[in-house]
Amino acid sequence: MAIPISYNIRNLKLRKGLTIMTALGIALTVTTAVFLLALLAGLQKAFMASGDPLNVLVMRKGSTAELSGGFDADLFPTLKTLPGIAQDRDGQPIASGEWVVVVVLPRKDGTGEVNVSVRGMMPAGLTLRPGAKLVEGRWFTPGQREVVVGHSIHNRFSGANVGDTLDFAKGQWKVVGVFNSGGTAYDSEIWGDVNQIAADFDRQGGYASVYLRATDPVAADALKHRVSDDQRLKLEGTLETEYYEKQTSSGGAIKFIGMVVAIIMAIGSSFAAMNTMYAAVAYRSKEIATLRIIGFSRPSILTSFVIESLLLSLLGAAVGIVLMLPFNGMSTGIGNSLTFSETVFSLHLTWGVAMTAVVFAMIMGLLGGFAPAWHASRQDILTSLRA
Amino acid sequence: MSIPRLLLYPQGERKFGIGCPSQGIFLSTDGVRIRMTLTRFVTKSAFRNRRRSILTVLSITFSLLLLTLMMTIWRGFYIDKGSAQSAQRLITRHRVSLTQNLPVYYREKMRTVPGVVAVAPTQWFGGLYKDEKPENFFAQFGTDPAEIFKVMTDFKIPGDQLAAWQRDQAGCVVDSELAKKFGWKIGDRIVLQGTIFPVNLELTIRGIFIAPQPSITVYFNQKYVEEAVSWAKGRSGTFNILADSPDNVTKVAAGVDAMFHNSPEPTKTESEKAFQLSFINSLGNVKAFILSICFAVLFATLLVSANTMAMSIRERTREVAVLKTLGFTRQTILRLYVGEAIIVALVGGVLGCLLAIGLVTGLANAPGMGFFFLGMKVTIPTFLLAIFIAGLVGFLSAILPAYHAAKLDIVEGLRYIG
Numbered sequence: 001m002a003i004p005i006s007y008n009i010r011n012l013k014l015r016k017g018l019t020i021m022t023a024l025g026i027a028l029t030v031t032t033a034v035f036l037l038a039l040l041a042g043l044q045k046a047f048m049a050s051g052d053p054l055n056v057l058v059m060r061k062g063s064t065a066e067l068s069g070g071f072d073a074d075l076f077p078t079l080k081t082l083p084g085i086a087q088d089r090d091g092q093p094i095a096s097g098e099w100v101v102v103v104v105l106p107r108k109d110g111t112g113e114v115n116v117s118v119r120g121m122m123p124a125g126l127t128l129r130p131g132a133k134l135v136e137g138r139w140f141t142p143g144q145r146e147v148v149v150g151h152s153i154h155n156r157f158s159g160a161n162v163g164d165t166l167d168f169a170k171g172q173w174k175v176v177g178v179f180n181s182g183g184t185a186y187d188s189e190i191w192g193d194v195n196q197i198a199a200d201f202d203r204q205g206g207y208a209s210v211y212l213r214a215t216d217p218v219a220a221d222a223l224k225h226r227v228s229d230d231q232r233l234k235l236e237g238t239l240e241t242e243y244y245e246k247q248t249s250s251g252g253a254i255k256f257i258g259m260v261v262a263i264i265m266a267i268g269s270s271f272a273a274m275n276t277m278y279a280a281v282a283y284r285s286k287e288i289a290t291l292r293i294i295g296f297s298r299p300s301i302l303t304s305f306v307i308e309s310l311l312l313s314l315l316g317a318a319v320g321i322v323l324m325l326p327f328n329g330m331s332t333g334i335g336n337s338l339t340f341s342e343t344v345f346s347l348h349l350t351w352g353v354a355m356t357a358v359v360f361a362m363i364m365g366l367l368g369g370f371a372p373a374w375h376a377s378r379q380d381i382l383t384s385l386r387a
Numbered sequence: 388m389s390i391p392r393l394l395l396y397p398q399g400e401r402k403f404g405i406g407c408p409s410q411g412i413f414l415s416t417d418g419v420r421i422r423m424t425l426t427r428f429v430t431k432s433a434f435r436n437r438r439r440s441i442l443t444v445l446s447i448t449f450s451l452l453l454l455t456l457m458m459t460i461w462r463g464f465y466i467d468k469g470s471a472q473s474a475q476r477l478i479t480r481h482r483v484s485l486t487q488n489l490p491v492y493y494r495e496k497m498r499t500v501p502g503v504v505a506v507a508p509t510q511w512f513g514g515l516y517k518d519e520k521p522e523n524f525f526a527q528f529g530t531d532p533a534e535i536f537k538v539m540t541d542f543k544i545p546g547d548q549l550a551a552w553q554r555d556q557a558g559c560v561v562d563s564e565l566a567k568k569f570g571w572k573i574g575d576r577i578v579l580q581g582t583i584f585p586v587n588l589e590l591t592i593r594g595i596f597i598a599p600q601p602s603i604t605v606y607f608n609q610k611y612v613e614e615a616v617s618w619a620k621g622r623s624g625t626f627n628i629l630a631d632s633p634d635n636v637t638k639v640a641a642g643v644d645a646m647f648h649n650s651p652e653p654t655k656t657e658s659e660k661a662f663q664l665s666f667i668n669s670l671g672n673v674k675a676f677i678l679s680i681c682f683a684v685l686f687a688t689l690l691v692s693a694n695t696m697a698m699s700i701r702e703r704t705r706e707v708a709v710l711k712t713l714g715f716t717r718q719t720i721l722r723l724y725v726g727e728a729i730i731v732a733l734v735g736g737v738l739g740c741l742l743a744i745g746l747v748t749g750l751a752n753a754p755g756m757g758f759f760f761l762g763m764k765v766t767i768p769t770f771l772l773a774i775f776i777a778g779l780v781g782f783l784s785a786i787l788p789a790y791h792a793a794k795l796d797i798v799e800g801l802r803y804i805g
Contacts, residue, residue: 021694028687030679064519064582067486102484113665115484169483169652201487257460261453261680265687268449272691275442279698 001290002300008308011280012315019312022276026316026361027323029262029269034357036258038347042183042331046345050184051241054086055128056223061236066100070206072158073097075233079210082226086174088127094213096125098194101201103168118152118168118190120197121211128213132186137162137177142193148177152186152331152344166190170202185244188344189368206383211240266364273368281376283297288376289384302377309369310362317361320356429726433660436699443695444735445628447777450688451739452746455678455765455773457684459747463763465664465674472541473599474633477640478662479563479626488622489652497626497645500642502635504539508623510609514579514588525565526602527579529609532558538629541599548594549574556608558593566592585616628656685780692784696728700788707792717793724792728785729778736777740770 012019058079060071076097085093099120104113119125123142126132140146149160159165165172173192181187198204214220220239227237281288288301331346434440479497481487488510497506512527532553536542544560561571571577571592579588590607598604613620630639640656644657647654657665700707710720744765751763 018694018698021690021697023689025687025694028683028690032683034678060585062580062582062585064515067583085393104484201483257411260456264449264453264456267685268446268453268691269450269687271442272687272694275439275446275691275695278442279440341499 002294003304005307005311006280008304008311011284011308012311015280015283017024018276018279019315020374023313023316023319024197024311025272026269026364027319029265029364030317030320030357030361031323032265033262033360034321034349034353035327035347036262037356038324038328038349040255040258041350041353042345042348045183045348046185047244047247050181050244051239052129052131053217053239053241055240056214056216056220056227057238057240057243058212058227058235059208059238061234063208063236066209067077067102068097070099070203070208071235073206076207077208078233079212079227079235082212082223084214084223084226086215087211088124092124093239094124094128096122096128096211097204097207097209098122098125098211099198099201099208101169101197102257103190105153105157105166105168109158114156116157116190117188118147118192118197119305120192120194122194124213125191125194125211128211129181129186131184132179132181135178136179137175139177140192140211142174143195144193145171145173145196146176147173147190147192149175150189150191151178151180152187153190154178155331156344168308169197171200185247212237214283238331262360268358270364270367273309273312273364276312277305277369277372278375280308281305281372282312284376285379288379289381292379292381298377302373304372305376306366306369309373313361313365313368314358316364317358320361321357324349345387403414426577426726429723430730431439432723433727433730439695439699443692443731444738445669446691447688447732447735447780448738448742450684450691451736451773451777452742453739454681454776455740455743455769456746457681457764458773459743459765460673461677462766462769471633472539473659475540475630475636475660476538477628477630477636477643477656478659479628479643479654479656480662482625482655485624487652488624489626491621491623493647493654494623494626496646497628497643500639500646501798502630502639502642503628504631505534505629507531507534507538507627508609508625509535509627510612510619510622510624512579512581512588512607512612513583514581516577516579525562526604528604528606529612530606532560532606532608535606535627536596538627539598540629541601541688542596544596545593552593552608555591555593556610557588557590559590559605559607560594560596561592561605562602563595563597565605566595571595579605584612584616584619586612588612599760627659685776688780688785692728692780695731696724696785697788699727700724700785700792704792704795704800704803707795708797708803710761711795711797711800721789721793724789725782725785728789732777732781732784733774736774739777740765740773743773744770765779766780 057066059066076095080093080095082154085095088094101118101120102115103118105116106113126139134148135151137148140148147166149166154160159167160175160178162175162177164175166175167173179186179191194207195204198206212223214223224239227233227235291301292298327347328349329346331344409570479489479493481489490509494506494508497503507530510529512529514522514527516525517523532549536544536549544796548560552560559577565571573592573595575592577590577592579590588607588611590605609619609623628639628643630636636658640658643656644654657763707720710723747763747765
């Protein structure tokens with residue numbers, strides 16, 4: 001017969017101080033783990049959501065990022081007339097030749113300078129990024145020294161409001177709008193007219209990349225292969241989604257350190273939980289003996305103490321997740337080794353993260369609770385009663 | 388004459404002995420005489436419940452392991468960088484950003500700035516070695532073989548190897564740690580596949596240099612790239628400058644930047660250390676990240692330790708009453724218990740530090756780890772700081788329960804059943 005769970009709950013309540021202290025210890029471990037997981041989830045989101053499955057990115061063969069090198073502008077008309085490219089309202093193929101450059105801007109809070117990506121694009125560049133919505137002001141006008149800023153840039157840098165001017169490259173740029181692409185990597189970019197940007201950075205006569213908008217995913221895949229397989233072009237097509245997937249790897253170091261930290265902390269907390277459970281068993285040795293005399297079996301005592309330890313860790317997990325809540329949505333920047341610039345992402349407490357945290361805490365509880373519970377179930381009845 | 392103080396000595400769970408520390412005599416219940424001092428009493432009490440003490444020690448061990456690891460990473464990032472010679476060096480880049488190149492003729496102009504001893508151009512190549520895996524990533528710079536080692540004065544290379552490199556335009560020199568990692572020898576050929584520059588470099592290793600700290604760098608002759616890629620001609624990403632003294636670094640930086648201030652391509656010059664820090668900052672807010680982990684770990688350790696001390700002191704309520712009956716003062720009792728907690732925490736601290744040393748060494752040499760941990764090690768100050776923190780945690784955790792024990796009412800204590 002099983003011992004009712006209410007027995008365990010009452011016991012935890014009885015030794016309130018001990019329960020709270022142990023649960024807090026577990027909670028801190030869970031908070032740290034959740035923090036790291038949320039960081040990774042946010043990072044994943046920033047990069048994963050950035051690509052549009054219909055967009056094909058064309059770069060020079062051998063280039064790994066839009067930043068590295070470029071190719072001749074003469075190739076653009078050839079690319080534009082490839083089959084499978086979607087057309088805009090005027091019947092023009094949606095294709096945009098672009099430059100991505102890096103500039104240094106001072107942070108709003110005065111904590112130094114940060115590299116920021118500036119993207120020069122053709123008007124079609126806006127059409128092929130329907131995810132980016134204007135929040136304030138208007139889009140830039142081609143032929144003008146005007147830029148629109150991503151919403152993370154708007155929040156993090158001074159002089160990035162509509163009507164302000166940003167000072168980079170050969171002079172001043174007027175900020176005419178703010179856009180939001182829903183937490184993707186674009187939110188950390190500044191967009192302007194490709195010719196203006198190329199002129200300022202002495203890069204006329206070519207493009208670093210060309211974006212092509214396919215009519216459907218199948219056409220996108222065909223387009224990608226068509227570009228890559230054409231020996232004369234010496235270019236390589238990639239789906240935009242694939243391109244950003246690759247950039248997620250810049251979170252590798254965080255991921256590794258995060259795992260090490262979470263595991264080491266969990267081991268430490270398991271020992272602490274084990275201590276508490278051993279104490280719980282020691283305090284109750286007479287009680288356990290009595291339970292045995294009444295007729296509860298060894299397995300049911302084992303189960304009961306393991307359950308008590310699990311309850312303790314679940315309490316810890318709950319507190320840990322609650323402690324994490326104020327950090328949810330907090331944003332931070334991460335440097336990207338491919339683009340040399342900062343991408344902003346926010347901590348993202350998903351259900352998946354919360355569930356992982358609960359499982360993580362339960363493993364700690366199980367590890368910490370099993371040995372003491374085993375010990376309790378193996379106690380000699382007579383000795384325990386005499387003690 | 389003062390009355391010799393009697394001392395209670397715990398033997399196992401429930402047995403006690405009685406002794407007189409001032410005479411160094413102790414008689415246990417089973418009649419064996421042992422020398423007894425206060426220190427011994429504390430050590431004995433700390434480990435009388437062996438299982439609990441071991442669990443607490445292990446718990447603290449893992450926390451301190453993490454703390455030491457974090458402090459080592461912090462040190463590697465923010466404190467460790469740079470030898471004495473490094474403090475004498477500067478790096479000049481394009482004012483707009485690192486990805487803009489500067490004209491190579493700036494080099495000769497820079498020489499005229501007072502305080503400049505040597506200038507070498509360095510161009511980041513960013514090529515792939517073998518594949519895109521991060522563990523195969525290292526720094527590759529095109530430079531001028533005639534001058535680079537005059538700037539990097541703390542990089543040691545045998546004279547004949549340097550001469551051999553200067554003669555071979557398709558030659559390169561590699562960092563000794565890098566050579567060890569990839570098993571390179573002089574005369575080996577390596578191929579770097581260009582990503583920024585559309586050229587694949589086929590280089591022969593002509594020399595191996597030893598840097599004060601692993602630099603994970605390969606230097607080759609920039610002429611090789613310039614001859615293959617027309618737009619790379621006459622341009623350089625950065626210039627490394629050696630100043631005549633560390634005190635002149637700021638002056639040289641201002642001098643160089645002032646010289647090009649009104650040109651179409653202005654520069655930004657900063658000390659080597661500041662330049663490196665800007666890279667670390669681009670990793671995201673590492674400082675806050677490490678600090679918050681450290682605080683979480685510390686607080687968790689404090690909780691664990693305080694929890695154990697509270698449990699173990701509560702268990703000994705009756706014993707405390709006996710001690711007091713025997714004439715022990717509050718202060719002594721306070722000291723006994725605080726000392727006990729400190730000993731447990733210190734044992735955990737030392738174990739944690741030793742584990743951390745093993746872990747850092749293991750990670751630094753592990754295959755596939757990239758270069759994150761390369762050159763990092765747990766230094767003696769870090770070690771001492773970690774142990775001090777462990778002791779402090781022990782002290783703080785015991786203060787409250789020990790204080791309660793010290794002011795315990797004797798009669799109440801004797802009545803305590805547990």
